Amino acid sequence: xxxxxxxxxxxxxxxxxxxxxxxxxxxxxxxxxxxxxxxxxxxxxxxxxxxxxxxxxxxxxxxxxxxxxxxxxxxxxxxxxxxxxxxxxxxxxxxxxxxxxxxxxxxxxxxxxxxxxxxxxxxxxxxxxxxxxxxxxxxxxxxxxxxxxxxxxxxxxxxxxxxxxxxxxxxxxxxxxxxxxxxxxxxxxxxxxxxxxxxxxxxxxxxxxxxxxxxxxxxxxxxxxxxxxxxxxxxxxxxxxxxxxxxxxxxxxxxxxxxxxxxxxxxxxxxxxxxxxxxxxxxxxxxxxxxxxxxxxxxxxxxxxxxxxxxxxxxxxxxxxxxxxxxxxxxxxxxxxxxxxxxxxxxxxxxxxxxxxxxxxxxxxxx
Amino acid sequence: xxxxxxxxxxxxxxxxxxxxxxxxxxxxxxxxxxxxxxxxxxxxxxxxxxxxxxxxxxxxxxxxxxxxxxxxxxxxxxxxxxxxxxxxxxxxxxxxxxxxxxxxxxxxxxxxxxxxxxxxxxxxxxxxxxxxxxxxxxxxxxxxxxxxxxxxxxxxxxxxxxxxxxxxxxxxxxxxxxxxxxxxxxxxxxxxxxxxxxxxxxxxxxxxxxxxxxxxxxxxxxxxxxxxxxxxxxxxxxxxxxxxxxxxxxxxxxxxxxxxxxxxxxxxxxxxxxxxxxxxxxxxxxxxxxxxxxxxxxxxxxxxxxxxxxxxxxxxxxxxxxxxxxxxxxxxxxxxxxxxxxxxxxxxxxxxxxxxxxxxxxxxxxx
Numbered sequence: 001x002x003x004x005x006x007x008x009x010x011x012x013x014x015x016x017x018x019x020x021x022x023x024x025x026x027x028x029x030x031x032x033x034x035x036x037x038x039x040x041x042x043x044x045x046x047x048x049x050x051x052x053x054x055x056x057x058x059x060x061x062x063x064x065x066x067x068x069x070x071x072x073x074x075x076x077x078x079x080x081x082x083x084x085x086x087x088x089x090x091x092x093x094x095x096x097x098x099x100x101x102x103x104x105x106x107x108x109x110x111x112x113x114x115x116x117x118x119x120x121x122x123x124x125x126x127x128x129x130x131x132x133x134x135x136x137x138x139x140x141x142x143x144x145x146x147x148x149x150x151x152x153x154x155x156x157x158x159x160x161x162x163x164x165x166x167x168x169x170x171x172x173x174x175x176x177x178x179x180x181x182x183x184x185x186x187x188x189x190x191x192x193x194x195x196x197x198x199x200x201x202x203x204x205x206x207x208x209x210x211x212x213x214x215x216x217x218x219x220x221x222x223x224x225x226x227x228x229x230x231x232x233x234x235x236x237x238x239x240x241x242x243x244x245x246x247x248x249x250x251x252x253x254x255x256x257x258x259x260x261x262x263x264x265x266x267x268x269x270x271x272x273x274x275x276x277x278x279x280x281x282x283x284x285x286x287x288x289x290x291x292x293x294x295x296x297x298x299x300x301x302x303x304x305x306x307x308x309x310x311x312x313x314x315x316x317x318x319x320x321x322x323x324x325x326x327x328x329x330x331x332x333x334x335x336x337x338x339x340x341x342x343x344x345x346x347x348x349x350x351x352x353x354x355x356x357x358x359x360x361x362x363x364x365x366x367x
Numbered sequence: 368x369x370x371x372x373x374x375x376x377x378x379x380x381x382x383x384x385x386x387x388x389x390x391x392x393x394x395x396x397x398x399x400x401x402x403x404x405x406x407x408x409x410x411x412x413x414x415x416x417x418x419x420x421x422x423x424x425x426x427x428x429x430x431x432x433x434x435x436x437x438x439x440x441x442x443x444x445x446x447x448x449x450x451x452x453x454x455x456x457x458x459x460x461x462x463x464x465x466x467x468x469x470x471x472x473x474x475x476x477x478x479x480x481x482x483x484x485x486x487x488x489x490x491x492x493x494x495x496x497x498x499x500x501x502x503x504x505x506x507x508x509x510x511x512x513x514x515x516x517x518x519x520x521x522x523x524x525x526x527x528x529x530x531x532x533x534x535x536x537x538x539x540x541x542x543x544x545x546x547x548x549x550x551x552x553x554x555x556x557x558x559x560x561x562x563x564x565x566x567x568x569x570x571x572x573x574x575x576x577x578x579x580x581x582x583x584x585x586x587x588x589x590x591x592x593x594x595x596x597x598x599x600x601x602x603x604x605x606x607x608x609x610x611x612x613x614x615x616x617x618x619x620x621x622x623x624x625x626x627x628x629x630x631x632x633x634x635x636x637x638x639x640x641x642x643x644x645x646x647x648x649x650x651x652x653x654x655x656x657x658x659x660x661x662x663x664x665x666x667x668x669x670x671x672x673x674x675x676x677x678x679x680x681x682x683x684x685x686x687x688x689x690x691x692x693x694x695x696x697x698x699x700x701x702x703x704x705x706x707x708x709x710x711x712x713x714x715x716x717x718x719x720x721x722x723x724x725x726x727x728x729x730x731x732x733x734x
Binding site: 174176178189190191192193194198200201202203204205206207208210211215226228230231232233234235236237238239240241242243244247249250252254283316317318 | 541543545556557558559560561565567568569570571572573574575577578582593595597598599600601602603604605606607608609610611614616617619621650683684685
């Protein structure tokens with residue numbers, strides 16, 4: 001198929017209408033690969049259903065522009081359609097493209113493809129990375145695979161990940177970890193409760209500490225982060241007539257990128273110190289510093305400023321920018337679409353944002 | 368089949384080896400009915416799989432002796448077998464009968480059948496009640512059905528329910544009610560937790576009040592009860608990255624028979640007063656006063672005292688004595704077997720207790 005590479009709106013729509021739920025990205029990867037192989041200024045490689053392409057102009061700096069090709073499952077919202085803004089949208093935003101992947105993140109992929117196809121001589125060398133399986137189990141993540149199979153292709157001074165930010169620059173990302181906090185008691189019939197020890201009752205001290213917790217809001221590389229320590233789940237109980245012998249509070253800690261996962265976990269231990277609890281770390285992912293002090297990043301911020309007129313802000317959720325950070329590459333998130341609509345059945349993106357984000361990226365690469 | 372009505376041990380064993388899981392009591396009810404119809408001093412009625420029989424000697428008092436015929440499902444523990452005492456048993460107790468129903472409550476049914484068949488001229492008139500479906504949904508309870516279909520057969524000055532008490536007299540029973548205590552919050556992504564309100568965190572005050580709760584131990588009709596207010600379950604949480612918008616604590620209140628369910632529920636409301644919670648009463652059952660001040664009850668306590676040499680105590684768990692209480696009949700629990708072993712895979716009863724309990728009941732009825 002022929003993709004309309006000069007029109008971000010038409011291109012986004014074409015990409016959206018090529019369904020690519022995680023694990024089923026082949027057709028879309030084939031189309032992207034064919035498009036990039038037509039661009040004689042690019043060197044192209046294929047790895048599974050990931051496609052990478054780069055210029056080699058000997059520039060002083062190299063940047064990565066990346067996006068994932070997959071989406072979460074379709075929810076009756078394909079093929080795409082254009083319509084008026086939805087509830088909660090800015091009514092002045094004009095027409096909106098609706099459908100699975102419009103926000104997360106084929107608008108961002110289209111932005112990258114427009115730049116790849118229309119900027120033959122960028123002022124900084126560019127590596128474009130389109131990858132598979134971002135929306136599923138981390139072990140299947142295509143960017144993680146590329147980091148193992150062709151790490152030299154990911155080396156750069158800055159990475160721009162086209163995840164939806166409504167055209168803002170969101171720098172770095174916070175780390176995340178999950179801890180199961182388990183309290184132990186002793187079961188007994190609830191009619192003779194004094195023979196037991198109620199593990200659910202004992203959880204009150206854990207919850208009181210979480211409720212009283214005052215999160216840090218540290219400034220890292222000029223951006224203010226906002227941490228959190230939240231019970232995201234609790235369960236306990238055996239039957240309606242039994243004193244529970246166990247209660248588990250699932251805690252999610254979001255931490256700024258000035259702390260490593262180990263430091264963040266030590267902090268959780270400190271918050272719960274002195275309580276008779278068993279902690280089990282079930283999940284952890286490091287954050288990423290924004291790296292906005294790098295020249296390429298400063299230039300990027302200047303180039304995209306007109307899109308929203310707002311300064312960069314910290315990315316609070318975890319994204320694949322952390323995979324670049326792990327490779328020593330500072331990274332920012334920048335793309336069209338409201339991140340709150342990602343995965344939603346009413347996922348959509350304003351057409352104007354598709355255009356302004358692509359324009360900004362092109363402007364930055366042209367210098 | 369011919370049941371050995373003069374030997375409580377052989378009779379218990381015969382009853383146990385006629386499996387009668389709730390809803391499948393027919394064969395056992397048939398055997399019990401045939402046995403009772405052979406006793407010419409008894410008038411016998413059948414209602415579904417319940418069998419009732421009574422003397423009509425014009426005595427000044429009438430007592431009910433009752434027991435359920437059904438058991439919880441068999442767990443590979445039938446047919447029964449006799450063996451040495453198990454772990455935790457009194458090693459001096461001698462041989463033990465193992466198998467489903469030995470404790471809950473075919474030992475008690477055998478005790479009642481021995482009395483029914485061997486005491487032709489009791490000093491107080493007796494109504495024997497053997498019923499179905501005690502171990503399942505309350506709506507199916509055979510005693511509840513008899514209370515509707517033939518209430519005059521349950522009228523008495525005292526009821527003795529042969530539930531396992533290790534031969535102690537356990538008077539009345541505590542009431543029970545369950546309340547779902549729900550806290551509401553507002554969901555948000557856990558990376559931006561301040562946009563939400565964590566309902567699980569809010570539960571800390573509910574749990575703190577339950578943990579600090581000091582239960583009453585009131586004396587009712589001479590017996591000391593022991594109340595309780597316990598979280599028997601807690602659940603909350605949507606996903607590992609979402610601030611929970613709801614948390615529910617399931618609370619079980621066990622209350623002494625000097626309070627009605629309505630009074631007990633008002634007490635729970637009082638304990639949680641001032642908290643921003645929604646209460647939903649999901650289950651309630653009134654308790655039963657022990658009624659040990661009645662002459663028939665005093666005589667019963669004297670007659671069975673030799674079994675353990677211990678004074679009567681309060682029944683803390685809820686039992687079908689409460690169904691008699693609702694009919695205005697005070698009731699006590701008295702039977703062979705350890706109630707802690709009811710429903711257990713290693714359910715068992717000491718042979719000596721089968722004999723001593725049956726002897727005591729016979730002694731009481733002979734005056």
